Amino acid sequence: MSKEKAPSQYLDAKTLDKIKRLDVRARLVVEGFITGNHRSPYNGFAVEFATHREYSPGDDLRHIDWKVWSKSDRLYIKEYEEETNLKCNIIVDCSKSMRYGETTGWSKFDYASTLAASLAYLLQQQQDAVSLILFSNKVDKMLKPSASASHLKLMLHELENTVPSDKTDVDGVFQQLAAQIRQRGLVVLVSDLFLDVESLNKALQQFRLRRHEVIVFHVMHDDELTFPFDENTKFRGLEESIELLTEPRALRKSYLEAVEEYLKQVKKACAVNGVDHVLADAAKPLDAMLSSYLNFRQRRRKNLLRR
Numbered sequence: 001m002s003k004e005k006a007p008s009q010y011l012d013a014k015t016l017d018k019i020k021r022l023d024v025r026a027r028l029v030v031e032g033f034i035t036g037n038h039r040s041p042y043n044g045f046a047v048e049f050a051t052h053r054e055y056s057p058g059d060d061l062r063h064i065d066w067k068v069w070s071k072s073d074r075l076y077i078k079e080y081e082e083e084t085n086l087k088c089n090i091i092v093d094c095s096k097s098m099r100y101g102e103t104t105g106w107s108k109f110d111y112a113s114t115l116a117a118s119l120a121y122l123l124q125q126q127q128d129a130v131s132l133i134l135f136s137n138k139v140d141k142m143l144k145p146s147a148s149a150s151h152l153k154l155m156l157h158e159l160e161n162t163v164p165s166d167k168t169d170v171d172g173v174f175q176q177l178a179a180q181i182r183q184r185g186l187v188v189l190v191s192d193l194f195l196d197v198e199s200l201n202k203a204l205q206q207f208r209l210r211r212h213e214v215i216v217f218h219v220m221h222d223d224e225l226t227f228p229f230d231e232n233t234k235f236r237g238l239e240e241s242i243e244l245l246t247e248p249r250a251l252r253k254s255y256l257e258a259v260e261e262y263l264k265q266v267k268k269a270c271a272v273n274g275v276d277h278v279l280a281d282a283a284k285p286l287d288a289m290l291s292s293y294l295n296f297r298q299r300r301r302k303n304l305l306r307r
Contacts, residue, residue: 026117086128093191095136095168111282112190113159136166170203178206187212197265204273214275222283
């Protein structure tokens with residue numbers, strides 16, 4: 001059994017912020033959490049697309065999953081949707097609210113783009129096709145799926161040169177994307193979800209109705225989660241022209257209660273649609289979060305195979 005990495009071995013945001021090249025960041029993140037944690041590290045996503053059914057007389061014996069038989073003493077046939085590798089569509093929010101944090105260090109978009117780059121690097125290592133979609137209130141950029149090294153470089157270039165702008169609007173955007181992404185695959189949404197929960201629910205339904213597997217990486221800044229302000233503070237809206245001068249300590253309790261309720265509703269919307277929700281605190285080590293999530297997926301798959 002491999003040992004868990006000590007928390008101090010993970011890469012914190014300050015360390016990654018000093019590494020300006022996105023390709024280097026992504027490689028360090030992926031290689032960092034793989035070490036000692038995954039005997040077969042690159043199967044964390046694609047393995048979910050194999051399904052099993054019980055053996056029936058006449059089935060091709062070559063497709064029997066003997067590992068399942070050795071554990072359950074029952075014969076199961078492996079079935080795949082397609083013979084091709086996984087196609088993953090990474091959708092990154094580049095609306096103005098993602099710029100929060102840029103004046104003091106790592107912004108939410110810095111974290112989101114590094115997360116997207118790390119996932120793309122991970123999937124490219126196992127020869128899976130990856131696409132990149134950048135959106136705000138429209139589809140700002142869309143790169144079709146590919147598994148080539150040159151495609152990965154193009155994706156990283158787009159992420160590095162994107163400046164978040166405009167408002168978040170998933171209703172029209174996701175309806176458009178769901179119609180364009182016809183082949184069943186993995187859809188990864190990386191966003192701070194600055195939208196009402198009903199809009200999120202409808203957006204997720206668009207993909208699930210087309211039988212995509214969906215993962216939501218919900219990027220939030222630590223300030224949004226802990227509200228650490230003490231002195232009189234002027235808050236400015238990033239997507240709305242609103243300013244509010246207030247005494248934060250008077251608001252902290254009600255603010256944190258509102259955030260807790262909001263997160264509860266987001267998680268519920270994801271759960272109802274069969275979507276994984278992963279809270280990504282931009283102040284926490286990215287490789288630790290990814291490692292924890294991939295380990296969760298692998299444990300879940302093992303549990304399903306035991307049933």
